[in-house]
Amino acid sequence: MVRSITFLLPALALSFSPPPLPRRSVHQLVLSRPNLLFSTIEEAQQSDATVALPHDEQYSFKMGKSVQYWLDYQPESTDGAENLRNAAARAIQQAGTDARARRYWSYHLARATFFAGQGAAAVLNYRLFDSSKSDSSSTPSSSSSYDLNLLDNDDGNDDAPETPLATGGFDVLFNFIGSIFPEAVATWEQDWVAIKDGKFSVPYDMRQGVRSRQVNPFYLADQSRRYIKEARSILTRRNRRLDSDIGAKPANDDSFPYPDYYKNNFHFQSDGWFSKDSAKVYDSSTETLFLGRQDAMQRLCLYSMSSWAKEQGVSGGGEGLKMLEVACGTGRLNAFVRDNYSAAEMVASDLSKYYLEEAKGHAERWEKFAKREDRNKKIGKFSVLQAAAEELPFEDNSLDVVFNVYMFHEMPTEARRKSAMEMARVVKPGGLVVWVDSVQKGDRPSLDDSLGNFQYLNEPHYPSHLVEDVPKLFVEAGLECFEKHVASTSKSLSFVKPKAKAKKEEEAF
Numbered sequence: 001m002v003r004s005i006t007f008l009l010p011a012l013a014l015s016f017s018p019p020p021l022p023r024r025s026v027h028q029l030v031l032s033r034p035n036l037l038f039s040t041i042e043e044a045q046q047s048d049a050t051v052a053l054p055h056d057e058q059y060s061f062k063m064g065k066s067v068q069y070w071l072d073y074q075p076e077s078t079d080g081a082e083n084l085r086n087a088a089a090r091a092i093q094q095a096g097t098d099a100r101a102r103r104y105w106s107y108h109l110a111r112a113t114f115f116a117g118q119g120a121a122a123v124l125n126y127r128l129f130d131s132s133k134s135d136s137s138s139t140p141s142s143s144s145s146y147d148l149n150l151l152d153n154d155d156g157n158d159d160a161p162e163t164p165l166a167t168g169g170f171d172v173l174f175n176f177i178g179s180i181f182p183e184a185v186a187t188w189e190q191d192w193v194a195i196k197d198g199k200f201s202v203p204y205d206m207r208q209g210v211r212s213r214q215v216n217p218f219y220l221a222d223q224s225r226r227y228i229k230e231a232r233s234i235l236t237r238r239n240r241r242l243d244s245d246i247g248a249k250p251a252n253d254d255s256f257p258y259p260d261y262y263k264n265n266f267h268f269q270s271d272g273w274f275s276k277d278s279a280k281v282y283d284s285s286t287e288t289l290f291l292g293r294q295d296a297m298q299r300l301c302l303y304s305m306s307s308w309a310k311e312q313g314v315s316g317g318g319e320g321l322k323m324l325e326v327a328c329g330t331g332r333l334n335a336f337v338r339d340n341y342s343a344a345e346m347v348a349s350d351l352s353k354y355y356l357e358e359a360k361g362h363a364e365r366w367e368k369f370a371k372r373e374d375r376n377k378k379i380g381k382f383s384v385l386q387a388a389a390e391e392l393p394f395e396d397n398s399l400d401v402v403f404n405v406y407m408f409h410e411m412p413t414e415a416r417r418k419s420a421m422e423m424a425r426v427v428k429p430g431g432l433v434v435w436v437d438s439v440q441k442g443d444r445p446s447l448d449d450s451l452g453n454f455q456y457l458n459e460p461h462y463p464s465h466l467v468e469d470v471p472k473l474f475v476e477a478g479l480e481c482f483e484k485h486v487a488s489t490s491k492s493l494s495f496v497k498p499k500a501k502a503k504k505e506e507e508a509f
């Protein structure tokens with residue numbers, strides 16, 4: 001039993017992820033510097049090396065030191081077990097530095113253990129009870145459903161490789177855990193350095209201690225129940241690849257004008273973005289996929305907010321700022337951002353009314369906690385808004401900060417272009433736009449050959465995302481490049497709206 005759980009533990013994530021330790025390409029050999037895996041991010045921050053990347057290097061971003069760190073990043077060895085041991089030792093060493101570090105690391109390692117256990121249980125459940133995986137009548141599909149081209153990937157290649165879940169042996173599995181766990185440790189290390197540097201505060205739900213619902217056994221049991229059920233459906237759809245498994249529809253009485261590409265069940269999640277159940281299981285699903293490091297990757301957007309706020313002389317609580325999150329999803333990150341800019345006015349927008357309901361819940365829990373932590377804390381107005389990123393219902397030049405996380409990879413290029421134009425339109429001269437999404441080709445050369453595998457988790461626009469010239473979209477919309485940061489498999493690009501240019505345009509008008 002223990003043997004099979006060890007075997008199954010990473011298999012769920014494996015089935016979604018690129019194979020470990022990809023072969024080194026010539027490109028990579030040219031770009032690579034010595035292995036920095038177990039040097040600290042602080043050491044990497046001493047380095048002033050210039051970074052050469054496709055697309056981004058043509059623009060004048062101030063490169064955060066994390067860019068070079070992740071460009072160089074390689075698992076230390078080809079032996080998964082050795083990587084695992086070294087990463088665990090690294091985490092323990094980090095945790096031992098002081099009481100604050102101990103809390104930070106205990107919290108993150110506990111979360112990772114929970115998500116790993118949940119992933120193991122889900123795969124076990126799938127392996128034991130799913131009959132469709134041996135159903136020979138389930139033939140892979142090459143056409144789209146609802147005539148919306150939902151399944152046809154941008155690169156025209158729909159030949160999903162068989163999931164390693166069905167074929168992976170111990171060597172593959174160990175190598176996988178040996179690459180993902182050190183990667184998570186390195187991500188937390190970077191996050192912890194940013195916290196110590198004062199870029200943002202420790203996650204508020206960590207400060208909540210036993211009051212956090214994350215330690216409530218009833219909440220955890222409910223989350224696991226939802227996740228295990230959902231993972232089984234996802235794996236079934238992922239592996240049988242039937243036409244009828246692709247796509248999602250809004251309720252009959254829902255007349256909101258959703259774009260066609262949106263009516264899809266990305267990641268094969270049940271109901272796509274169109275149900276309460278989908279919204280309730282989303283955070284748990286994605287955090288399991290990322291072994292608990294998604295939060296830290298999302299916090300990338302706080303790096304450039306912090307630099308911008310310093311430059312602008314923004315007061316601690318961000319009083320007077322108007323902020324907008326585009327495509328906030330469940331609003332978990334939104335609450336982290338408000339925790340750092342608590343007095344700012346915040347609008348959380350998304351196309352899914354079900355996800356917006358979740359976002360309200362996160363906001364309410366954070367507000368309650370923030371008031372308990374400091375009765376005198378000024379808390380800015382919060383609202384949610386159902387709106388498409390391509391058509392933001394705000395006046396020109398009306399917001400100080402606009403941020404957007406993990407949306408572009410689920411859109412066709414034209415929708416990305418329109419969304420960039422809209423974010424640029426609504427931000428004030430001098431204001432900041434922060435974009436976060438998956439790394440692209442060239443950001444992590446060692447992953448270049450395998451990143452594209454994510455498309456097989458019903459992510460039809462992921463191939464074009466990998467090569468999209470994102471800075472071009474924002475620069476053509478009138479913004480100037482600000483900062484670039486990377487954390488594991490996510491990157492952040494930020495932009496500011498030039499003050500002088502906006503003034504000139506006004507005068508010309």
Ligand SMILES: C[S@@+](CC[C@H](N)C(=O)[O-])C[C@H]1O[C@@H](n2cnc3c(N)ncnc32)[C@H](O)[C@@H]1O
Pocket residue numbers: 259262273298326327328329330331333349350351352355387388389390404405406407410
């Ligand atoms: C992968 S989720 C990311 C959610 C959230 N930003 C996060 O980081 O957890 C993508 C989100 O984008 C939203 N979305 C997709 N297309 C959109 C559009 N055109 N306008 C507004 N929201 C959109 C979806 O409803 C979903 O909540």
